[in-house]
Amino acid sequence: MAKFIEKAKNFVNTKVLKKTHKRVDIESEYVLETKELGITFGGLKAAQDVNLKIKKNQIYGLIGPNGAGKTTVFNLLTGVYQPTTGTFYLNGSDLTGLSQEKINQKGIARTFQNIRLFNNMSVVRNVMVGLSNQPEYKCSLFESIFRLPRHFKVEKKMRARAKELLDIFGLLDERNNLACNLPYGKQRKLEIARALATNPKLLLLDEPAAGMNPNETEDLVNTIKYIRDNFDMTILLIEHDMKFVSGLCDEITVLNFGTVLVEGKTKEALNNPEVIKAYIGG
Amino acid sequence: MEFLTILINGLSIGGIYAMIALGYTMVYGIAKMLNFAHGDIIMIAGYTIVLFFPVNPIVGIVAAIVFCAIAGIVIEKVAYKPLRGASPLAVLITAIGVSKLLQSAALIYSKGAIKGVPITTLGAIELFGGNLKIDVITLITIVCSVAIMVALTMFIKRSKTGRAMVAVSEDKGAAQLMGINVNKIITITFIIGSALAAVAGALMIFKPQGVEPTFGAMPGIKAFAAAVIGGIGSIPGAMVGGIVLGFIEAIFGATPLRDYVDAIEFAILIIVLLVKPTGILGKKRREKV
Amino acid sequence: MMRRFTKNYLNYTIITLVMVVFAIMALATPMKDSTAFLFQKITVAVILAVSLNFVVGFLGELSLGHAGFMSIGAYLGGKLSLVIITAFGLENNNILVLIVALIVGALCAAACGVVVGFAALRLRGDYLAIVTLAFGEIVRVIFTNSSDSSFGGALGLKSPSFSKREMYILAIIGFLLILFTLFVIQNLLKSKTGRAITAIRDNEIAAKAMGIDVTKHKLMVFVIAAAFAGIAGVLFSYSKPLVEAKSFGYNYSIEILIIVVLGGIGSINGSIISATLITILNEKLTVYMTGDNAVYKDLFYAIILVLVVIYNNAPGLKNFREKYNFKNLFAKIFKPKHDPSKIKDDAAKWDVVPTKIQMDEVLSTDMVIDNTGDNNADIGERGGNK
Numbered sequence: 001m002a003k004f005i006e007k008a009k010n011f012v013n014t015k016v017l018k019k020t021h022k023r024v025d026i027e028s029e030y031v032l033e034t035k036e037l038g039i040t041f042g043g044l045k046a047a048q049d050v051n052l053k054i055k056k057n058q059i060y061g062l063i064g065p066n067g068a069g070k071t072t073v074f075n076l077l078t079g080v081y082q083p084t085t086g087t088f089y090l091n092g093s094d095l096t097g098l099s100q101e102k103i104n105q106k107g108i109a110r111t112f113q114n115i116r117l118f119n120n121m122s123v124v125r126n127v128m129v130g131l132s133n134q135p136e137y138k139c140s141l142f143e144s145i146f147r148l149p150r151h152f153k154v155e156k157k158m159r160a161r162a163k164e165l166l167d168i169f170g171l172l173d174e175r176n177n178l179a180c181n182l183p184y185g186k187q188r189k190l191e192i193a194r195a196l197a198t199n200p201k202l203l204l205l206d207e208p209a210a211g212m213n214p215n216e217t218e219d220l221v222n223t224i225k226y227i228r229d230n231f232d233m234t235i236l237l238i239e240h241d242m243k244f245v246s247g248l249c250d251e252i253t254v255l256n257f258g259t260v261l262v263e264g265k266t267k268e269a270l271n272n273p274e275v276i277k278a279y280i281g282g
Numbered sequence: 283m284e285f286l287t288i289l290i291n292g293l294s295i296g297g298i299y300a301m302i303a304l305g306y307t308m309v310y311g312i313a314k315m316l317n318f319a320h321g322d323i324i325m326i327a328g329y330t331i332v333l334f335f336p337v338n339p340i341v342g343i344v345a346a347i348v349f350c351a352i353a354g355i356v357i358e359k360v361a362y363k364p365l366r367g368a369s370p371l372a373v374l375i376t377a378i379g380v381s382k383l384l385q386s387a388a389l390i391y392s393k394g395a396i397k398g399v400p401i402t403t404l405g406a407i408e409l410f411g412g413n414l415k416i417d418v419i420t421l422i423t424i425v426c427s428v429a430i431m432v433a434l435t436m437f438i439k440r441s442k443t444g445r446a447m448v449a450v451s452e453d454k455g456a457a458q459l460m461g462i463n464v465n466k467i468i469t470i471t472f473i474i475g476s477a478l479a480a481v482a483g484a485l486m487i488f489k490p491q492g493v494e495p496t497f498g499a500m501p502g503i504k505a506f507a508a509a510v511i512g513g514i515g516s517i518p519g520a521m522v523g524g525i526v527l528g529f530i531e532a533i534f535g536a537t538p539l540r541d542y543v544d545a546i547e548f549a550i551l552i553i554v555l556l557v558k559p560t561g562i563l564g565k566k567r568r569e570k571v
Numbered sequence: 572m573m574r575r576f577t578k579n580y581l582n583y584t585i586i587t588l589v590m591v592v593f594a595i596m597a598l599a600t601p602m603k604d605s606t607a608f609l610f611q612k613i614t615v616a617v618i619l620a621v622s623l624n625f626v627v628g629f630l631g632e633l634s635l636g637h638a639g640f641m642s643i644g645a646y647l648g649g650k651l652s653l654v655i656i657t658a659f660g661l662e663n664n665n666i667l668v669l670i671v672a673l674i675v676g677a678l679c680a681a682a683c684g685v686v687v688g689f690a691a692l693r694l695r696g697d698y699l700a701i702v703t704l705a706f707g708e709i710v711r712v713i714f715t716n717s718s719d720s721s722f723g724g725a726l727g728l729k730s731p732s733f734s735k736r737e738m739y740i741l742a743i744i745g746f747l748l749i750l751f752t753l754f755v756i757q758n759l760l761k762s763k764t765g766r767a768i769t770a771i772r773d774n775e776i777a778a779k780a781m782g783i784d785v786t787k788h789k790l791m792v793f794v795i796a797a798a799f800a801g802i803a804g805v806l807f808s809y810s811k812p813l814v815e816a817k818s819f820g821y822n823y824s825i826e827i828l829i830i831v832v833l834g835g836i837g838s839i840n841g842s843i844i845s846a847t848l849i850t851i852l853n854e855k856l857t858v859y860m861t862g863d864n865a866v867y868k869d870l871f872y873a874i875i876l877v878l879v880v881i882y883n884n885a886p887g888l889k890n891f892r893e894k895y896n897f898k899n900l901f902a903k904i905f906k907p908k909h910d911p912s913k914i915k916d917d918a919a920k921w922d923v924v925p926t927k928i929q930m931d932e933v934l935s936t937d938m939v940i941d942n943t944g945d946n947n948a949d950i951g952e953r954g955g956n957k
Contacts, residue, residue, distance in 0.1 A: 078780060104782035116777035118770045129770045132763050133782040134585075144762035145755055158763075177892065198782050316697045361877055364885040370696050371633055372884035375832055376877055378635075379826055383873035389866040502706070503821070510701055545712035548705035554692065555702055559693050 021087070021097045028092035031056050031233040031234040032108075032202050037076055037086035038258075046072045047100065047258045050086070052236075054202070059228055059235045059250035063242075065279055070111055070238045074204050077236075078110050079103040082274050090202060105133055109200035111191040113238075119180035123171055123190055126179050127162040130197030137161075165193045168225065185216045189223070196231065205225070205237040209244050219245050246270060254278070286414055288532045294420040296528020297427025301482040302505030303512065303520035304434065305475030311451040311515040312471045315370070318377035319357055321502015322384035323350050323476050326484030328493035329388065332397045339399075347480040354476030363465075381499075388495035398492025423485045430481065431521055434474075438517060443470060451515065504544075507551040508512055513564025522562055579761075582840055583589055583750060590746035597739035605857045607738040609854050611810050614745025618752050618845040620830045621839055622799035625756050627828070628837030629765070630792045631772030632691060633700040635824050639707030640680045640797040642819035644804025646714055646722050648676030649730030649814050656731050663731040670743070673805045680801025681794045683710075688793035692786055695775075707824055714816035729813035730808045738810065749843075752799050757839060759795070768792060829876050 026033075030053045038048040047069040054060045062070050075081045077088060079100040087096040095103050109130075118126050131233055139154040164170045169189040174182060179190060188208060195203060208224070209217045221244065227233050239245050245252060246266050253263040256278040262269045269275060302324065309317045327346040334342035361380050361531075365373050404418040438444035450467045451458040458464050486501065487493065504527060512523025527547055534543045554561065578847045593610055596602055617636060626634045652672040655661065661668060683706070690702040715725050722728050733741045760764050767788050770778040779785055808814045834845025849872075881889060 009757060057876045080776070080780075094697070100776075100779035101782045101784050110780055112777065112780075115776045116780075118773035118777065120773050121766070121769055125766055125769075129766050129783065130764075130779070130781045132767055137763070139763060141762075141764055147758060153608055154763070194781065310697075316700075361881065363889055364881050367886045368884040371627075371631065372880050374633055374697060374700060375828065376880045378828070379873050379876035379880065381784060382825060382829075383870065383877060386866055386869035386873055388872060394866075503708070506854040507705065508703070510698065514697075515658075542712060545709040548712075549711045551705050552702050552709075555694055555698060556690060 015216070021200060023094035023096060025093045026089055028089055030054055030089075031058075031076070031091055032088065032236065033092075034077075034088040036084050037083050037088055039076060039081055039084050045258050047076065047255075048074075048085075050253075050255070050260060052253060054234055054236060055255060056234055057228060057232065058250055059224065059237065059248050061252035062236060062247045062255065063236050063240070063245060063252055064255035064261070067257075068255040068278075070255055071206060072258070074110060074206055074238065075254070077103075077204060078108060104198055104200070107199075107201035108204065109195035109198045109202075110187070110204035111195050111206055111208065113210070115184075115187050115191055117179040117187055117194070119178065121179060122176050123179055123182065124159065124162050124166065124175040125166055126157050126190060126194050127197045130194040131158050131161060134199055162197065165197055166190075168226065169193045185212050188212070192223075192227075196227065196233075201234065203233055203235045205235060205239075207238055207240065209239055209241050217241065217244055220244075224248060242270065244259075287416075288529075289537055290416055290420060290424070290530035291360070291535070292529035293525070294423040294427075294528070295531050296525035297423050298482050298485055298501065298524075299505045299508045299527050300521045300524025301427055301430060302501060302518065303509035303524045304431075304477050306506050306509040307514050307517060307520040308447075308471050308475050310509070311517075313358075313362065313366075313468050313528045315362065315373045316377060316506070316514075317362075317472075317475070318502075318506075318571045319380040319384055320475065320479060321498040321505070322381050322388075323353060323479040324483040324498030324501060325384065325388055325485070325493065325495060326350055326498075327480035328487055329391065329397065330480075331484055331487055332399055332493055332531070333341050335399045343480075343484045346484060347477045350476040350480035350483075351473045354472040357537060358469060358472040366426070385495045385499070392493075396492045398489075398504075399487055401488065405489060419474050419485065419488050423532060426481065426485060430478065434478075435517065443467070447471060500544075504547060507547060510561055511551055511554045513561030516561070516563045516565070519561055519563035526562075581726070582753060582843060584751055586746060586753070586843075590743060593739070593746070593939070594743055597646075597742075598618075602739060604735040604738060605854075607742055607852065608735070608810070610742040611738055611745055611806070612854070613847050613850045614742060614749055615806050615810070616827075616830065616850045617749050617843050618745075618799055618803040618806070619827045619835065620842040620846040621749075621752055621756060622796045623827050624834070624836065624839060624842045625760075625799075625830045626792055627831055628835075629760060629768050629772060630789065632695060632789075633828075634687075634701050634703040634793075634796070635821065636687065636703035636705075636707030636710075637796075637800050637827050638819040638821070638823035639703075639710040640683060640800035641804035641807065641823075642710055642714060642816060643680045643683050643797075644676035644801030645730075645808040645814050646728060646804075646816075647679045647821070648801070648805035649728050649808035650670035650722060650732045651675050653729070664733050664740070666740075666744075668731070669805070669809060672801055672809075673748075674800040676805035677798040680804065681788050681798040684794040684797025685790065687797070688790040690828050691789045691793055704821060704824070705952075707819070707821060711816050711820055714819075723814075725816070727813040728808075729812065731815050732812045741806065741809055748802055748806065752802075753839070755795070756799075760839075764788065764791070816952045829872055832876060833879060 032052060032054040034050055034052045037050040037052075039046050040253075050069075050073055052060070052062075052073075062073060064070055072081065076083050078101070079095075079098055082097060087094055089095065090107055093106070095106055095108070098106070118129060121129070137154050137158050139150050141146075144151045163172060163175065166175055169186075169192065171182075171186060171190060171193065174186065179187065182190060188210075192205065192208065193205075205224075209220055212220065224235060225248070228235060237245075237249070249266050251264060252266050252269050254261040254269055254272075254275050261278055262272045262275050302320065305320050305323070306317060309315065309320070316356065316392055327350050330346040330349045331339075331342040334345045345557065356381055361376050404422075406415050406417045407421075408415050415507055438447060446457070446462045446467050447470070449462055450461065450464055457467075482501070486497075505524065508523035508527040509520045510523070511526060512519030512521065514520075530547055530550065531543055534540060536544055539546065558564075597607060600878070619641065623634060623637045626632055626637075649672070652668050655668050655671065656663065656665065687703055687706050690698050690706075694702060714722050717724050719726070760768070767778065767783045768791075770781065770783055771788055773784055775785060804819075830846050830849050831842055833849070835841030853868070882892070
């Protein structure tokens with residue numbers, strides 16, 4: 001059956017899979033390392049020669065003006081798009097050309113710029129979906145249908161874990177609400193909680209502070225730091241709020257027109273005249 | 283000679299499919315919904331023509347066009363407009379419901395009796411010393427469908443309304459901001475689609491089996507398949523799809539496989555969709571992540 | 572405890588009770604043939620509706636070929652029974668043969684479910700609906716044109732069936748199969764897999780990003796739904812001496828869909844109730860509405876279908892819906908005090924979306940005016956459209 005499903009997937013993905021690419025793992029001290037990563041749509045180079053090196057436990061910023069290709073980079077790293085050039089490695093293992101779900105299973109989780117929750121499911125279930133692939137919650141379909149003891153054990157464990165995660169984000173009291181009924185700020189938090197549930201090694205946050213007021217943003221800064229410290233997490237984030245970025249990130253990469261403009265320590269990079277020019281124009 | 287017969291038959295069947303498919307595809311392009319009830323508009327046309335035929339056939343056809351256009355407007359306003367912005371699944375189910383409604387209403391109207399026009403054939407002309415016999419209605423169908431397709435293409439390309447239609451199909455929100463009355467454009471689309479279905483109905487009516495409540499169902503579903511094969515939302519696509527299906531029907535109709543024509547057509551539909559999900563000439567739309 | 576019971580086991584209990592009462596009545600008193608036949612019809616309708624709802628309500632894809640799967644079960648199960656019965660000289664009502672037929676019918680239909688499931692991997696929404704419709708029609712055409720010796724062609728397959736006297740046995744088997752269907756589908760939905768399936772319905776892209784194997788789950792849903800439709804088909808074939816391809820056309824698929832929509836998309840209990848009521852109503856209406864009047868029935872269903880869908884989904888009626896709906900009405904009458912702090916853990920029901928359809932907007936995204944305020948499209952996506 002598994003073999004058959006694999007074949008089915010290949011059939012479906014023939015067009016998008018970078019089949020020619022042979023994955024070769026490398027020795028790397030970085031959690032995420034990309035080499036000349038790029039993609040072209042038609043003639044348009046949406047991202048080009050993106051080289052990122054993110055160390056463990058780093059909070060890394062990816063910034064740039066609108067249309068600079070930030071989300072495209074995220075889409076490349078999560079398998080939504082397959083890169084036309086380059087490769088990327090997670091802890092040295094080559095993930096280029098894998099499908100979205102495989103990449104997630106290998107350890108990259110993300111949130112979305114335009115929130116994508118499972119709207120008709122309760123908050124706790126949203127998080128439990130994220131937990132499904134963890135080896136400790138393994139339970140076959142047969143066991144679920146015939147309600148064997150393991151099903152109940154696993155469900156209980158999953159629910160407890162989901163509640164723990166929700167507690168961190170202050171969502172525990174809302175766990176039985178439908179996700180779509182949450183206020184905007186909480187929806188963003190739920191997305192992060194759900195991504196964390198997949199137990200990633202690298203967390204990608206796409207504009208986590210968008211649409212939040214200063215208090216909520218402040219709160220989010222603390223939460224993200226908490227995640228890094230307590231989950232031993234490495235975080236790559238896109239953000240437009242410069243205060244947020246300089247308060248959180250140790251290092252940043254500035255993108256413009258799909259290419260890397262500047263990279264380095266946050267303060268220095270933000271004060272770079274090229275970056276200011278890119279943002280202000282001229 | 284057999285080849286010529288198949289060619290002419292294919293063109294005529296394909297022309298009818300293309301005309302119906304145009305209705306599907308225009309509505310899909312502009313209102314982004316599959317109008318399942320489109321086939322039943324043909325049935326309405328059939329009954330109208332039968333009703334007015336004793337007065338005058340031409341009056342019948344004109345009445346059918348007017349009547350179908352009105353039916354199109356009513357269906358759009360009553361059933362589809364309230365659901366604009368709702369999920370595609372809801373709209374699709376409503377369209378199926380409207381189709382069912384029209385069929386059962388027709389069953390009540392006809393009381394189960396099959397109604398037909400008094401003449402079933404307009405005669406035939408013979409060419410090449412009797413080797414090639416072509417029905418007059420076949421020729422009329424081909425001429426009609428070609429004329430209508432040319433006219434429609436001109437209308438879309440040249441007229442203000444036509445260009446507004448293209449704009450709405452590209453981006454409804456932007457079109458609205460540019461001062462286009464989207465509701466009006468959708469209504470016009472339904473009118474044109476229904477009128478085309480009425481013409482197709484008029485061309486289909488000269489058959490011995492006459493008009494029954496499911497008169498438009500099968501041609502409707504097949505034209506729908508044609509629209510999807512050609513690439514739904516694309517006007518040239520609907521024409522190509524219609525012609526392709528017409529030829530398939532004409533070619534296989536002349537072989538022992540003729541009983542399986544429907545299955546073959548639907549199998550081709552599935553294959554086309556699996557190989558190129560957007561159809562032959564359809565544009566790919568990608569979801570934003 | 573009581574609450575848990577009503578939530579999880581109420582429908583099993585009611586169906587078991589109905590089955591027991593029915594069995595006692597059938598054995599103790601001479602039951603009218605038509606009554607037994609009606610119950611048998613209900614069981615077929617319930618299995619069909621629940622399995623279709625599994626696809627439409629929980630995976631969020633419209634299947635217009637459910638009757639096609641059913642006909643596979645009916646024809647192949649019926650033919651197999653015929654072969655076995657003639658080969659071993661058995662009685663028509665041999666239960667063992669029926670069980671074999673049920674298994675084989677389910678497997679064959681499931682195999683066809685794989686085919687349609689494959690289509691579901693590449694297509695969605697309107698396109699997938701068309702493919703399922705086409706599938707149903709292909710199956711019908713093939714069976715209609717089969718040779719007399721294979722599947723009886725247009726005249727139909729003379730398959731073994733229960734006599735009118737014994738129809739109640741088939742109805743009881745039907746009830747047991749309903750319980751089996753509910754057991755499999757409800758348990759599946761209330762598990763990790765069920766959550767993954769509803770996650771795919773709500774947002775496929777997010778589901779993929781959460782590591783959910785969309786391919787596996789979509790195939791699974793289509794295969795399971797098809798298998799149960801196949802089971803219903805075998806039951807159907809055993810209730811009639813003749814299986815005709817024309818009874819499994821597109822119209823029959825629509826009838827099942829109507830049952831599902833009226834019962835509430837995404838509500839299993841709704842499907843059970845609606846399948847029962849509509850089957851009974853159909854039967855009663857055929858008695859009262861004879862001749863020309865019979866056609867009003869279809870008109871009635873069509874109007875109800877359109878009205879229900881518009882009422883439940885029209886964006887313009889949203890406020891009205893929230894103000895005057897049955898749930899609120901019930902809450903007002905029966906539960907005057909609604910204390911949110913007393914909600915037990917995860918009280919939000921697993922079938923939370925009765926009569927509410929929310930599909931991912933792959934095909935309509937450019938039609939709905941974007942009111943999420945998210946208009947800063949990334950250059951990549953813009954480029955991708957061209």
